[in-house]
Every structure is written in C-alpha cells, then in structure tokens.
Amino acid sequence: MSILSYDHLYKFTHDILIKIGCPEFHAQIGAEVLVSADLRGVDSHGVARLSGYIRLWEKGRINTNPNIRIVHESPSTAVVDGDSGLGLVVAPYAMNVAIEKATKAGTGWVSVRNSNHYGIAGYHSMMALDHDMIGLSFTNASPLVSPTFSKERLLGTNPISVAIPADEEPPFVADMATTTAANGKLEILQRKGKEAPSGWIQDKDGNPTTTADGVKNGGALLPLGGDREHGSHKGYALGAIVDIFSAVLSGANYGPWVPPFVAFLDPDPNPVGEGIGHFFGAMRVDAFRPADEFKSHMDNWIRRFRSAEPTPGNDRVLIPGDPERELEATRKKEGIPLLQPVIEDLVDLGKRFGVKF
Amino acid sequence: MSILSYDHLYKFTHDILIKIGCPEFHAQIGAEVLVSADLRGVDSHGVARLSGYIRLWEKGRINTNPNIRIVHESPSTAVVDGDSGLGLVVAPYAMNVAIEKATKAGTGWVSVRNSNHYGIAGYHSMMALDHDMIGLSFTNASPLVSPTFSKERLLGTNPISVAIPADEEPPFVADMATTTAANGKLEILQRKGKEAPSGWIQDKDGNPTTTADGVKNGGALLPLGGDREHGSHKGYALGAIVDIFSAVLSGANYGPWVPPFVAFLDPDPNPVGEGIGHFFGAMRVDAFRPADEFKSHMDNWIRRFRSAEPTPGNDRVLIPGDPERELEATRKKEGIPLLQPVIEDLVDLGKRFGVKF
Numbered sequence: 001m002s003i004l005s006y007d008h009l010y011k012f013t014h015d016i017l018i019k020i021g022c023p024e025f026h027a028q029i030g031a032e033v034l035v036s037a038d039l040r041g042v043d044s045h046g047v048a049r050l051s052g053y054i055r056l057w058e059k060g061r062i063n064t065n066p067n068i069r070i071v072h073e074s075p076s077t078a079v080v081d082g083d084s085g086l087g088l089v090v091a092p093y094a095m096n097v098a099i100e101k102a103t104k105a106g107t108g109w110v111s112v113r114n115s116n117h118y119g120i121a122g123y124h125s126m127m128a129l130d131h132d133m134i135g136l137s138f139t140n141a142s143p144l145v146s147p148t149f150s151k152e153r154l155l156g157t158n159p160i161s162v163a164i165p166a167d168e169e170p171p172f173v174a175d176m177a178t179t180t181a182a183n184g185k186l187e188i189l190q191r192k193g194k195e196a197p198s199g200w201i202q203d204k205d206g207n208p209t210t211t212a213d214g215v216k217n218g219g220a221l222l223p224l225g226g227d228r229e230h231g232s233h234k235g236y237a238l239g240a241i242v243d244i245f246s247a248v249l250s251g252a253n254y255g256p257w258v259p260p261f262v263a264f265l266d267p268d269p270n271p272v273g274e275g276i277g278h279f280f281g282a283m284r285v286d287a288f289r290p291a292d293e294f295k296s297h298m299d300n301w302i303r304r305f306r307s308a309e310p311t312p313g314n315d316r317v318l319i320p321g322d323p324e325r326e327l328e329a330t331r332k333k334e335g336i337p338l339l340q341p342v343i344e345d346l347v348d349l350g351k352r353f354g355v356k357f
Numbered sequence: 358m359s360i361l362s363y364d365h366l367y368k369f370t371h372d373i374l375i376k377i378g379c380p381e382f383h384a385q386i387g388a389e390v391l392v393s394a395d396l397r398g399v400d401s402h403g404v405a406r407l408s409g410y411i412r413l414w415e416k417g418r419i420n421t422n423p424n425i426r427i428v429h430e431s432p433s434t435a436v437v438d439g440d441s442g443l444g445l446v447v448a449p450y451a452m453n454v455a456i457e458k459a460t461k462a463g464t465g466w467v468s469v470r471n472s473n474h475y476g477i478a479g480y481h482s483m484m485a486l487d488h489d490m491i492g493l494s495f496t497n498a499s500p501l502v503s504p505t506f507s508k509e510r511l512l513g514t515n516p517i518s519v520a521i522p523a524d525e526e527p528p529f530v531a532d533m534a535t536t537t538a539a540n541g542k543l544e545i546l547q548r549k550g551k552e553a554p555s556g557w558i559q560d561k562d563g564n565p566t567t568t569a570d571g572v573k574n575g576g577a578l579l580p581l582g583g584d585r586e587h588g589s590h591k592g593y594a595l596g597a598i599v600d601i602f603s604a605v606l607s608g609a610n611y612g613p614w615v616p617p618f619v620a621f622l623d624p625d626p627n628p629v630g631e632g633i634g635h636f637f638g639a640m641r642v643d644a645f646r647p648a649d650e651f652k653s654h655m656d657n658w659i660r661r662f663r664s665a666e667p668t669p670g671n672d673r674v675l676i677p678g679d680p681e682r683e684l685e686a687t688r689k690k691e692g693i694p695l696l697q698p699v700i701e702d703l704v705d706l707g708k709r710f711g712v713k714f
Binding site: 236 | 429430431432433436461463466468491504505506507509511519529531535536537554556557559564581582583586587588590591592593594595597600601602605606607608611612613629630640642644646657658661665666667668669673674677
C-alpha cells in the first residue's frame with residue numbers, strides 16, 4: 001500500500017488521457033471524474049480502472065475524440081449520442097444538458113446511447129447541487145446480475161445516484177448499485193480468500209452460494225434483497241428500470257446485450273443498440289417551492305435523522321453521502337491509499353506512454 | 358372467505374363515498390382506485406381500508422369536498438395542494454397534471470402536499486400508459502420503518518411504482534414498498550401466529566427479531582436489504598428519496614412528522630408541513646425516441662427476460678407486474694375473495710350509512 005496525493009493521480013490520469021488522443025478539456029474532466037472515485041472511497045471505480053479503459057481504446061472500442069451531440073430533444077428532454085467516447089466525458093456533457101434544460105423548463109432528463117463506463121454515478125448527480133437542483137444519475141453495465149429466479153446474468157450492477165442540496169448541512173447523496181453488494185466488495189473477499197455473506201451471489205447452476213469467487217466461475221451477483229423472501233424482486237425491478245431508462249429510451253444496448261467492460265470479451269455480434277446507456281435528471285428546486293424554504297427543510301430532515309437514537313452497538317444514524325464525504329475530506333488532506341498491484345499497473349502504463357508516475 | 362364481484366365492491370364503495378359527501382366524480386374515481394387494489398391482489402390497500410378512511414373523515418382529517426389545486430408551476434413541474442382530500446382522489450388529479458405537462462414539455466413532475474393515503478401506487482403510475490408515457494408514483498406514509506442503525510421509526514413503507522409501456526407485450530409495472538416486506542405481509546403472519554423471516558423487522562430495542570408482532574409492540578419494519586451487510590442502507594436511501602420528493606419538495610410532512618394513518622393516533626401537534634405527500638412523473642416516450650421503436654424494444658426486453666432459464670425449483674422468470682396482472686384477470690372473471698372480518702366491517706359500514714352491502 002502506498003499513499004498518493006489527489007494532484008499526483010489527477011495529473012497522471014490527465015497526461016495518459018492526452019497521450020491516447022483526448023482533447024485537453026476531455027482529459028481534464030475525464031481525470032477529475034475518475035479520481036473523484038478514489039477520493040470518495042469507491043476504489044474499484046478510480047485509477048484502478050484506468051488500464052482497463054486503455055485496453056478498450058486499444059481494441060477500438062473507445063473513441064478519444066468523439067463528436068458528442070444531442071440527437072433528439074423536447075423542452076425538458078434530450079437523447080445524447082456519445083459517439084463511443086469515454087463515459088467519463090460523455091456523462092458530464094449529458095448532465096450539463098439536463099441542467100440547461102432544467103434552467104428553462106424546470107426539469108431536464110437526458111438518456112444517453114453509444115457511451116462507455118462513466119466512473120462513479122455520484123459525480124454526475126452532484127453536478128446539479130451548485131445550481132440548487134436535485135441531480136439523478138443512472139447507468140447500465142456489463143451483465144453480471146441474475147434477476148430473481150433467473151440462472152442467466154441479464155443485468156449490470158446498474159447504479160442509482162440521487163443528490164439533493166441542503167442549506168447549512170452537507171447534501172444528501174445516495175450512490176448505490178441495485179445489487180445486495182457491489183462487485184468491488186466481492187473482489188476484496190476473493191483476494192482475502194473469505195466467504196461471501198449469504199444473499200450476495202449464486203453459482204453457475206443458479207443455487208445460492210457463499211463462495212466468493214462464484215461470480216468468476218459463471219455465477220452471478222444478486223439483486224438488492226438477495227432472495228425472493230427478502231425482496232430481491234424489488235432489487236431486480238430497480239436494476240431493470242435503470243436499464244430501460246438508460247438504454248431502451250436512448251437506443252443503447254440493454255440487458256444481456258450490454259458490451260462487457262473487459263476488453264478480452266467481445267461485444268455481442270448482434271447488438272440491439274449502440275454502446276452502453278446512461279440516464280440523467282436535474283430538477284430545479286424552485287420549480288417546486290422557493291429554494292431557501294426547501295433547503296432549510298432539508299437541514300431539518302437531515303438533523304432529525306442524524307440525531308435519531310442508534311441501535312445497540314452502533315454510534316449514529318448516517319445520512320446517505322456521509323461516509324464518502326468524510327473519506328473525501330481525509331483523502332484530500334492525507335492522500336489516497338493505493339494497493340501495490342494498482343501502483344504497478346499504473347507504473348507500467350506510465351512507462352508505455354512515456355508519462356512519469 | 359366470500360367471493361364478491363368487482364362491480365359489487367365498486368358500487369358499494371362509490372355509494373359510501375357519496376354518503377360522506379364526495380361529489381359524484383370523486384366517488385367514481387375514489388372507488389375505482391380503491392377497488393383496483395383488491396383486483397390486483399394488494400388486499401391490504403383495497404376495501405379492507407375503507408372503514409379506516411371513514412374514521413379519518415369522522416375525525417375531520419379528510420375533507421370530502423376539497424378544492425384540489427395547483428399552487429406553483431413551471432413548464433415541466435407543479436405542486437398540487439390536495440386540500441386534505443382523499444388521496445384516492447387527489448392522486449389521479451395530480452397524475453393528470455403530470456401527463457398534461459408531459460404532453461407539452463416532454464415530461465411532467467408533480468409533488469403533492471396536504472393529501473391522505475392514496476391507495477396503491479401502481480394505479481397512478483399506470484395512468485400514463487395509455488398516453489405512451491412512462492409513469493412514476495411515490496408516496497410517503499406513517500412512520501413504521503427504522504433507517505439503518507436507527508432505533509426510531511422515521512420513515513413509512515414509502516412505495517415506488519414505475520409503469521413502462523410495451524407494444525404487443527403487457528406493460529412493465531413495478532410497484533413496491535422500499536422495505537424488505539410490506540406491512541400487509543407481516544399482518545398475515547401475525548394472524549397465523551407464524552414467525553417472520555430474519556431481516557424483516559426489529560424489536561423496540563432495535564434488535565433484529567423474527568417475532569411477527571414486533572412492529573405492533575414498538576418495533577419497526579426494516580428497509581429493503583434488511584441489515585447493513587445485505588444493503589439496508591440502500592433501502593433506507595430509497596425510502597428517504599421518496600420522502601423528500603413527496604414532501605420536502607411540496608411542503609407536506611416528512612419523516613416522523615407524517616400523520617398516522619390510523620384515526621386513534623393524533624398527528625404531531627407541531628407539523629413541519631401539511632398532510633402527507635406524493636410525487637408523480639410522466640415521461641412522453643417520443644420525447645426521447647419514436648414511440649413505436651421504443652415499444653418494440655420493450656417487447657424484445659420483456660421477451661428476453663421472460664424466456665431466461667430459471668433457477669432450480671422455479672418455473673420462470675417474471676416481469677414486474679406479471680403476478681398482479683394475472684391475478685387481476687382471474688379476479689375480474691371469478692370475483693374478489695374477502696376475509697370474513699373484512700366482510701363484517703363492510704356490512705357494518707353499510708348499515709351505518711344506509712347502503713346495502
């Protein structure tokens with residue numbers, strides 16, 4: 001484990017993106033989105049993924065100089081075509097379209113096709129906060145999740161993020177996979193050789209298992225809820241809604257057709273759409289009630305929940321976004337810890353592209 | 358158990374609503390919404406609740422001749438004040454506002470204050486389907502749910518419903534409480550004297566329990582996920598989002614201030630808003646892509662998921678809305694089964710108001 005500064009990781013990522021052909025502005029925003037994951041503690045979505053993006057670029061699956069554009073619109077909606085660009089760049093573009101629409105129409109809703117992995121969902125939803133707007137961000141992803149009663153993997157971990165501004169309190173920021181557990185958490189257990197809790201995964205035959213490498217061996221992650229008795233049909237429905245809003249509305253690939261994130265697996269030769277899909281929303285708070293009224297009630301909401309009496313063995317009730325914000329504050333000050341294999345990966349990448357790590 | 362026809366229950370409910378002062382149109386729509394729950398198998402939200410509504414009316418908490426109106430709007434948004442009306446009536450009004458907004462602006466989003474219990478969430482979201490729109494319906498509710506790590510009950514079962522049109526296939530209709538299990542399911546276990554599965558509830562001290570009457574004795578329902586290890590912080594975040602969209606945006610009561618549904622408990626003497634809150638959305642499909650394209654891809658989505666290979670011991674993979682639609686078809690033909698205590702309750706109600714049951 002080594003500790004690196006945000007600035008160091010940002011600059012390295014930026015320089016690599018320039019080397020693969022990104023225009024300056026794309027390299028800036030792409031690096032900012034990627035490293036924001038490391039800052040917020042979503043380590044699986046940060047610089048650890050950079051070499052994966054590079055491999056997709058080498059395969060011709062990522063266009064580093066894309067013509068991102070609106071292909072359809074109404075006063076409160078748009079469809080954006082990402083032209084096979086980095087999702088890290090396409091997503092902020094689309095979220096800005098949602099914010100512009102909301103400025104005029106009260107709300108803005110943008111579905112995106114022909115994109116790639118977009119980093120952490122929460123970066124994009126949080127773009128709305130400074131505008132006194134509520135932000136929403138969904139994306140579909142490579143199929144690793146089996147719907148309730150399905151042996152087949154038909155959905156991605158399809159996250160939902162919703163960011164809501166407050167006044168004196170920090171904002172409410174939910175950012176969650178629609179599965180019981182994120183794939184990154186499973187990978188940690190695999191590395192440690194530990195069992196996974198029940199309800200996280202099933203094996204390749206569709207039976208529940210606690211073997212942490214079950215997903216690697218043809219099994220699947222399970223929707224939030226874990227099994228039918230604990231509401232997995234609800235997690236399945238949420239993942240499905242994310243898939244449909246992101247891809248059926250925009251014309252991207254959906255369900256089992258979503259292109260795999262790993263470069264060694266080829267996309268389906270008979271796609272049902274283009275690339276992967278995202279969905280963004282922005283709602284101007286004062287399209288409902290005066291923003292100061294809303295934000296002062298949000299303060300009250302947050303304080304009431306945060307001060308609730310905790311259950312035995314727990315210190316306090318958290319507000320969605322608390323853990324990530326606290327980690328971000330620490331890591332901004334003290335640096336970002338990276339595992340040795342990630343460091344080695346980045347050093348290699350630097351050598352190949354002539355960028356000092 | 359007796360079997361009654363839809364028409365019988367509709368007419369009885371309609372006539373009772375007339376007797377308590379509803380205008381004819383309100384009695385019609387209110388009865389239709391209420392009995393749709395019985396048709397779709399959400400028995401806890403159908404005619405079994407009618408006497409509960411009457412008790413709230415007797416307490417002066419329901420206004421049967423409300424002046425429901427828009428109090429704030431933008432091209433794609435509105436806030437509706439329900440004037441303490443029946444939620445069964447206020448909700449379709451507000452959903453129609455969302456649909457009208459969507460017709461012009463592409464989408465419509467309506468937050469509602471000063472309302473009451475609105476029946477099943479799915480009735481309202483499904484109103485969008487005939488317009489080739491996606492419909493969304495959320496509501497907050499009496500606090501019965503403890504956020505992750507909270508001993509206190511701060512949220513309702515706060516359902517989310519999303520209805521999405523298809524072409525030849527029936528629509529996708531998710532309609533779910535944001536808890537592991539709905540309160541109605543727990544009541545069934547209580548009646549049968551059975552244990553509840555782990556992860557459904559905690560006791561009054563905040564410890565997990567399987568005693569089915571735990572919630573009656575000061576305990577709480579748990580957010581979808583059940584415990585932290587199984588993602589209950591995600592269910593908590595979803596319930597919170599429903600609460601904030603429904604009530605902080607509109608100026609209704611939120612969190613622990615939401616007025617209790619039962620008439621024998623008084624609302625908080627220091628409310629933070631008016632009545633309970635709902636949130637509705639309508640998205641015109643062709644504000645994103647041509648409706649026939651979208652609907653034909655929805656058919657493809659639905660067929661692919663429905664034909665997935667099932668896990669051992671299961672027949673098939675379901676699409677959200679399948680079970681309710683199948684039950685509705687049966688009950689329309691064969692009638693609606695009601696438990697004896699519900700029948701007796703309705704007979705009593707009929708006698709009091711001079712309406713033949």
